[in-house]
Amino acid sequence: MKKAMSLIGAVSLILLLATACTSTPKVSRIDAQEQLDLSGNWNDTDIQLVTESLIRSCLSTGWADDFYRANRRNPVIVIGTIANNSSEHIDTSIISKKVEIALLSSGKADTVADIAKRDDVRKEREEQQYYASVDTAAQLAQETGADFLMQGSIKTNVDQVGGKAVRTYYVDLELIDITTSRKIWLDEDTVKKYIEKSRYRF
Amino acid sequence: MKLRLALLLPLVLTTATSCLSISRVDLSHVDTWYLQGDAKQAAVTYEKNGSDILDSQGRLVYSLDVGMLTHFAGDYARSNEYLGVAETLIAEAYTQSVTENISRFIINDNAKTYPGEDYEDIYSNIFMSLNYQALGRTEDAMVEIRRSSEKERLLIDKYSMLMEKSKSAKSDRIDGELQTISFSKSALSNYLGMLYSDALGNIGDRDYYRRSVLDAFAIQPTLYPFPVPDSAENRPDPEIGKVRLEFIAFTGMGPTKFETVRQLYVSKNNYAKLALPILVPRNGRVDGVTVRLDNGVQVRLQRIEDLSRIAQDTFALRFQSIYNRTVIRTMAKATGTAVLDTIADGARNSDEQGSESVAMISDILSVFSSIFNQTSESADLRISHYFPAVAWVGYVDVDPGLYEASFNFESGSSTLRRQRTRILASPGSLNLHEGFCPL
Numbered sequence: 001m002k003k004a005m006s007l008i009g010a011v012s013l014i015l016l017l018a019t020a021c022t023s024t025p026k027v028s029r030i031d032a033q034e035q036l037d038l039s040g041n042w043n044d045t046d047i048q049l050v051t052e053s054l055i056r057s058c059l060s061t062g063w064a065d066d067f068y069r070a071n072r073r074n075p076v077i078v079i080g081t082i083a084n085n086s087s088e089h090i091d092t093s094i095i096s097k098k099v100e101i102a103l104l105s106s107g108k109a110d111t112v113a114d115i116a117k118r119d120d121v122r123k124e125r126e127e128q129q130y131y132a133s134v135d136t137a138a139q140l141a142q143e144t145g146a147d148f149l150m151q152g153s154i155k156t157n158v159d160q161v162g163g164k165a166v167r168t169y170y171v172d173l174e175l176i177d178i179t180t181s182r183k184i185w186l187d188e189d190t191v192k193k194y195i196e197k198s199r200y201r202f
Numbered sequence: 203m204k205l206r207l208a209l210l211l212p213l214v215l216t217t218a219t220s221c222l223s224i225s226r227v228d229l230s231h232v233d234t235w236y237l238q239g240d241a242k243q244a245a246v247t248y249e250k251n252g253s254d255i256l257d258s259q260g261r262l263v264y265s266l267d268v269g270m271l272t273h274f275a276g277d278y279a280r281s282n283e284y285l286g287v288a289e290t291l292i293a294e295a296y297t298q299s300v301t302e303n304i305s306r307f308i309i310n311d312n313a314k315t316y317p318g319e320d321y322e323d324i325y326s327n328i329f330m331s332l333n334y335q336a337l338g339r340t341e342d343a344m345v346e347i348r349r350s351s352e353k354e355r356l357l358i359d360k361y362s363m364l365m366e367k368s369k370s371a372k373s374d375r376i377d378g379e380l381q382t383i384s385f386s387k388s389a390l391s392n393y394l395g396m397l398y399s400d401a402l403g404n405i406g407d408r409d410y411y412r413r414s415v416l417d418a419f420a421i422q423p424t425l426y427p428f429p430v431p432d433s434a435e436n437r438p439d440p441e442i443g444k445v446r447l448e449f450i451a452f453t454g455m456g457p458t459k460f461e462t463v464r465q466l467y468v469s470k471n472n473y474a475k476l477a478l479p480i481l482v483p484r485n486g487r488v489d490g491v492t493v494r495l496d497n498g499v500q501v502r503l504q505r506i507e508d509l510s511r512i513a514q515d516t517f518a519l520r521f522q523s524i525y526n527r528t529v530i531r532t533m534a535k536a537t538g539t540a541v542l543d544t545i546a547d548g549a550r551n552s553d554e555q556g557s558e559s560v561a562m563i564s565d566i567l568s569v570f571s572s573i574f575n576q577t578s579e580s581a582d583l584r585i586s587h588y589f590p591a592v593a594w595v596g597y598v599d600v601d602p603g604l605y606e607a608s609f610n611f612e613s614g615s616s617t618l619r620r621q622r623t624r625i626l627a628s629p630g631s632l633n634l635h636e637g638f639c640p641l
Contacts, residue, residue: 083402084341087348158352161359163296198297 040195042090042169050171050189051095055102057187058173064108067147076144077103077175079114080151086169087156099150099173112146148184149176163197227258229587232271236588237640239619241274244588259584260316262291266586270329274452274588274638278333285326285333292318292326307531310477311524311582320360320520321513322586324353328391331398332450335634340401347395347411350388357516358386364519384425385515389418390507390593393434397448401632412437415506425511431504433597444599445627449493451503451609451637454486454591457510461581466533472540472572474532478525479581481517483510484591487618487641488611491594495625496606503594510591524582535575542568590640602627609637 030036035045067075079100082092096114103109113121128137152173159166172188231251235244248255248271256264269284295317305313331346395411415434419426433448440446464476491503546564549557609621619639627633 084345085404087345087352089342089345156348160352160356162363200300200303201297202300 037193040165040167040193042086042088046169046191047094047098049191050169051098051102053189054171054173054187055099057189058099058175058185059102059106059108061185063175063184064106068108074108074110075148076110076112076146077148077150078112078146078178080149081115082151082171082173083153085153085155087158090154092154095152095154095171110144112144146178149178150174151176163199165195166192167195168192227255229255232587236271239621239639241271241638242276245271245275245277262288262295262316262318263584263586265291266318266322266326267588269326270586270588273329273333276336278336282330282333285330288318289323289326289330292323307527309578310531310580311527312580312584314582316582316584319513319585320357320516321509322589324350324357324388324391325509325589327353328388328394331394332634332636335394335398335632336636340398340632344395344398344402347391347398350391351395354387354391361519364523384422385512387414387418387422388507388512389415389426389434390509390595392418393431393506393595394450396434397632397634425508425515428505428508431506431595433504433595434506440599443601445602445629445633446597446599447605447625447627448597448632448634449501449503449595449609449637450634451491451493451594451611451639452590452592453488453491453594453611453639453641454510455484455640456586456589456591457481457483457513458587459581459583459585461583466529466536468533468536468540469543472536472543474529474536475576475579476525476528476532477579477581478521478528479583481514481521481585483514486591487613488592488639489614490612491637491639492610492612493596493598493635493637494608494610495598495600497600499598499600501596501598503596505592506595507593508591509589509593513589528579532575532579535571535578539568539571539575542571590638600627602629607635609639611637611639611641613641 032044033048037043037045064075079096082095084090084092100111104111125138125140129140132138150173152171155170157168157170169191170188171191172186174186175184176182177184229248232244232248235241235247245268248267252264255267265284265288269281269288272278272284273281295315299315302314327346327350331343331350334340334343334346392411392414396408396415399405399407399411412434416430419430458481459479460482462478462480464478466474466476468474492500493503494500542564546561546568549561549564603626605625605627607623607625609623610617611619611621618641621637621639623635623637625633625635
């Protein structure tokens, strides 16, 4: 009996060591909506929260309907830059793209190629003048001019002592009438996080 | 049984002593290239000896060293990779290992993962910001400056707590002096913040950072015992049609650590060995930097930061806790030896049966205990090796165009080294150019 127990113990130990020494990373698929915070830094959950809130605000204020009534067409928006004025390296283009998708999907606004992508489009159109057939080549000087420019910024405020920190993100977006420079919509969303780092580990 | 113990304990002690990590490393082969100004070859040589350096210095020192060497070699993307790893390791070091801490209290400070010096943490961000700027990513450069500012604020709290601890441990103060810290704001970090904010068109931020540069000089006179650079104090906008060329230069090598040994006698023949690290600046020879353009224009750069001075200042308070910890550890070890000596003496003077063997065993253990105390005590000398000692700044307004320029690193009336570079003065962007001389 004693011998058998020792054997089981030894085998268990070997298995445990073998498992601990495995070098293949463990990967599992999780739901895209699942909230998972590892470092406390800006992550997909924050993007989701902020964009949902700002898009809701943007589409509910009625500026798009007002524009439609006055012009009998959807307003055209060019998505500008969302400046990263925070203390983290945040890819703000994810927010821009989510906002653009929501605006287009709502059917209340149209968008045109943003500043960064416009050069590619223009280059393609120019090349079509030489290489595409006359019937199919895109025409020059036919771009749709935007009525509004959307831009914004992300800022952070950090209050920390030792291993405890309160990190607040302020994300603002604004819609500017390109003709008059009047701001027709402006809102801000805030994400506040309390992060506590453990002082000791084994 | 006792004989077995007598044989076993020395074996354990010898094994423990042989496992002690040694924090010294010979980098002379790297330094040869580095001092010649060939950071690229220095980085290659350093990485060739990577495994030895990783073993003796750990991942943090390795990452900081490669990060700095690749920065000066102009490999900015790789530099950011390594400095980014270093920053993460410093942040992770906040969570301390219990087992490492126990080992540190039994053996020495080298048993613990190197957590980095505070100045290494702050200047990593500053050099990452320069890397991003060189890669044309001014917004990301500004992120690094904000991170550096956040760390400065955190340091103020950390120092306040350490100061309180020092006050309460009054009897343990080094030579009865209470260590104080002056550092709370880096003029260099704020100067770069001013340049980046200006380039991004954030005028409010630009003015804030400029005021912070002036504040850094005003509130920390012991760390900035030189005049505020004109380029921070007086910054009129460039004339219409002119382009501003901003210059930054780094000279010298940051401080290094040496071991100093003190003896605290517990009894007549038994003393505790105190092996402590001291931070020593490496005095550079460069005392002036001038940038000359091929159109005859020249600008004399001015000192904005003495990185070594800040490193020493921030190390001073940490040294207090290293000192206290070392005293407790070495005294405990020496007391253990003294107890064995007392047992041996008692047994020798006893008539009881078997007392002779007890005396012999105690003597043997005492000898091994003394050996362990002596060999196990060694100062933690881990530190990064390639941060510069001094930073210089200046600017000149020129017509747009391409210029041949040279950074002239001077000592008295002679030029120690000349670094030639080609500069494009382009309107509408930050034209920041960097020079480097480790002498």
